[in-house]
Amino acid sequence: MPLFVPILRLAMLFLNVYDSYKTLKFPPPSSRQNDELPSVRAMTQRKRDMKGCLAIWIVWCCFAVYERFGDAIVSLFIPFYDEFKSIVLLFLILKRSRAAEPIYLYIIHPLLKPYTSTLDASLELLLMIGDFIFALSTFPIKLGLELWEKRFGFHQFLWTRIPTVSL
Numbered sequence: 365m366p367l368f369v370p371i372l373r374l375a376m377l378f379l380n381v382y383d384s385y386k387t388l389k390f391p392p393p394s395s396r397q398n399d400e401l402p403s404v405r406a407m408t409q410r411k412r413d414m415k416g417c418l419a420i421w422i423v424w425c426c427f428a429v430y431e432r433f434g435d436a437i438v439s440l441f442i443p444f445y446d447e448f449k450s451i452v453l454l455f456l457i458l459k460r461s462r463a464a465e466p467i468y469l470y471i472i473h474p475l476l477k478p479y480t481s482t483l484d485a486s487l488e489l490l491l492m493i494g495d496f497i498f499a500l501s502t503f504p505i506k507l508g509l510e511l512w513e514k515r516f517g518f519h520q521f522l523w524t525r526i527p528t529v530s531l
Contacts, residue, residue, distance in 0.1 A: 369446060372453040379457060380420055387413040416461025423456070423464040426472055 391402035391410055402410075439445040456463050476483070 368450050372450060376453060376457050380424060384417050387417045416465060419468040420461055420464040422472060423467050
């Protein structure tokens with residue numbers, strides 16, 4: 365049983381990636397129209413598929429976070445926990461977006477809705493901190509390139525070696 369859950373997790377991941385790939389492909393043009401655009405029905409179906417794909421990814425990410433932080437504690441108190449988790453994963457794999465959309469709409473969305481503004485502000489702060497750290501990490505590279513250019517004349521060397529063609 366310990367090997368079954370990782371196999372199911374990998375199967376779900378690859379199916380999610382494949383479904384996302386199929387969903388993101390633009391539908392072929394309609395044979396009835398001359399303007400090379402897909403039909404309204406195909407675009408509506410694509411929108412519905414994108415919504416389902418997004419629900420699957422949100423449920424998958426929440427499941428991964430739960431497994432990372434709460435799985436060890438919950439498994440101590442519930443007998444046959446791995447078997448139940450395998451059944452839930454198998455259900456999500458077989459039913460795809462039909463199973464993920466209700467989980468998102470009735471469990472995850474109501475839990476996160478009161479904290480939306482707080483989460484948005486926190487993620488914006490993390491984004492700014494990440495940008496600042498990235499900018500700081502490029503500073504030594506810039507200094508190294510300037511020293512390299514000053515010592516070896518790298519750019520000058522490149523421009524002198526390129527042959528010129530005169531007409």
